[in-house]
Amino acid sequence: MTEEILTGSIGHVEFNYPKKYIFGPNAVDNICREVEPFAPKGSKILIVTDKNLVDLGLANRILKPLEEEKYQLAIYDQASQEPTISMVEKVAERARAEKPALVIGFGGGSALDMAKFASAAVTNPGPMKEYITYLQDSIKVPPVPKILIPTTAGTGSEASGYAVVIEEKGYKGFVMSPKIVSDVAIVDPTLSQSMPPRLTAHTGLDALSHGLEAVLSFTANMFSDTYAYRTVELAAKYLRRAYHHGKDLVARAGMALAATYGGIAITTPAAVNIGHCLGETIGPRYRIPHGAACGIVLPYITKFNIAAWPERVASLAKFFTDEPAKDVRARAMQVVEGLKELLLDLNMPLSLKELNVPRDQLAEMAEFIAKEQQYNYGLPDINPAVITLENTKKLLNDIWEGNI
DSSP states (O other), rough: GGGGGGSSSTTSSSOOOOOOESSSSSSSGGGGHHHHTOOOOOOOEEEEEEEHHHHTOOOOOOOHHHHHHEEEEEOOOOOOOOOOOOEEEEEHHHHHHHOOOOEEEEEHHHHHHHHHHHHHHHHHHHHHHHGBTSSSSSOOOOOOOEEEEEESSSSSSSSEEEEEEEOOOSEEEEEEOOOGSSSSSEEEEGGGGTOOHHHHHHHHHHHOOOHHHHHHHHHHHHHHHHHHHHHHHHHHHHHHHHHHOTOOOOHHHHHHHHHHHHHTTTTTOOOOOOHHHHHHHHHHTTTHHHHHHHHHHHHHHHHHHOOOOHHHHTTGGGTTTTOSSSSSEEEEEHHHHHHHHHHHHHTTOOOSGGGGGGGGGGGHHHIIIIIHHHOOOOOOOOOOOOOOHHHHHHHHHHHTTTTO
């Protein structure tokens, strides 16, 4: 551990945990016990979830016990895709109309983020788009309590202070506030055992990207490193296994922890670097799932940052090879190669060309990232390599070509 990352570039560490974190197989079966401190029996609860989870019966893991305890359940089940600002306004309108004592988010990262918006909307007036202020905390009044229960293993939203949304212009923005951290997070790996391989890959790559980007961050610190390195280690060890053997509970548990640790790592404040800035620009424009977009760029942004911080990249080699090279740059390149091999093992594309992203739109995207979006993400203080228009153009062209 080097002295310069004792507290990172900002000089201090701030961190907000979920007030209570519960992990383990069948942990969700105790939902009523966790609800009661916030919502006495008979009170109203808003459930934000995905209609598919309701139709498949997975949501019954929480709905039936709550119904048996005579809670009034208002179910909002339109959280099946990455939320747009119009979707967020709709769930906010529903939340304000219902005035629940508690909000429960049950589903993937989209459902959890929409639950965060819903809980904030009950106590904070006005259009939710006015709260999309990136690194500035715009949530003035504490939201109603919320319990977040992930059914995927990727975003780590159950443990983070972020809520992400696709803005009107077609790119992603976010709220970042300690007030939207969950009051209770219930992480039950049995809930993710039914995830199909493709969704397992996409969500798992999102978790990995959180850990890796938090390591390659100038705001990294000893606290964030505890979670960020462990995230990378768990994802490198268990993602392939969960992908190929979906019912493997140990692999699912490993990825569930990776997701949570990744969510913690990027809230400490070793935030995401250029990887998420790229992924959250490319993904919404071309309807590429969030985890896939962030995963595809991982080997490229890792290589992009080697020159600025070779020792830091090289420190990850032990998770991707049994024989780390002696030379620092060679070890760093083993990380890049390991990420490439992981993508191939998950049947992921290695280029934007394979995803039919128009090459003639790369220059405009590069300009947007270099001149505007990097500042919204705070990247001048976070990303190891200085981001310029020219190197962003080259980076995007390399990703388009598959030139790792």
